[in-house]
Amino acid sequence: MNYWLMKSEPDAFSLENLKAKPTSWDGVRNYQARNHMKSMKQGDQVFFYHSSCKDIGIVGIAQVIKESYPDHTAWNPKSDYFDARSSPENPLWYMVDIEFVREFSHTMTLSSLKESPELANMNLLKRGNRLSVMPITEEEWNIITLKSQYL
Template sequence: MPRAKRKRASSENSTEPAAKAGDKEVEKTVTSGAITPKNKSAQKTGEPEEYAHWLLKSEPESRMDKGIDMKFGIEDLKSQPNQTACWDGVRNYQARNFMRKMKTGQKAFFYHSNCKEPGVAGVVEIVKEAYTDHTQFDPKNPHYDSSSSRDNPRWFMVDVQFVRMLNRFIPLAELKQIHLKHKASGGPLKNMALFTRARLSVQPLTQEEFDFIVSLEDVKA
């Protein structure tokens, strides 16, 4: 599978601070398996048993870390062979666990983060399910994890393929305004993870949330 020159998925912008890798509190509260009806915490939060859509954050603007440019926007994905790349660099346990739940064929939003105007840029498809993230073993890589071993890897990644750009870029500021309205009115984005779990670079979306955001692409901002 061809790989991108550079990928990251853990850094967030100032309004969505990144969770620290190795966050033990997060690790304790999330399991790696799919949520089942027997999972009491899932029942309490009202989470669906399974998610079919996702939101993946990446940085579209240059930022150097250990001599490596962390830039990887949706245009960079489009330029890859077969418009496909591995989504490496996730270093948060909850985000990692969400990646483990991803299934081939599921759709995700490509979200531009840590930039002048964050927001949803397009749609990608999961084309390979979770497997070992090679960057955790590379000391020269910004995402190196000395506590992880090849026999017992800690971090995983999926492969994604470009599907399409949205008809218009949907900025975070617009989604935030809608979220606030929906919290009061009970609309589709009332519990959107982008605001309730803002630290995460990999987030689940309900069918209703995904469909609503897609519907915004043809609505004048």
């Protein structure tokens, strides 16, 4: 099993929304993020991260319930995510399905993550990082889930 982090702007889609209903993670139009999704396996665990909002940070956990398959929104000219280079015969973009697992009692804020010396090498904390889907090491996963119990 592998561990991941996925970012979402809560104004657009929050952990509360995911709690209500599993979702397909469509609209990713970055090759690195796409490749990460393509290597996801069913049951992989995901930190759900709220970005560009008041309370920035990891708010809970989701898991992969369906492995990568073509993102059909790329084929719809009316979609914001339309990309003429992608077709059903030759898909360019992929998505996975995820479901809610649990919510942290308090957000593991970005600033608190930055304060942990043992997390200094996290992709998320690297300067200028903009990737919306990224891998998390097992060690980082364990540190963060443990800390989340003491917030």
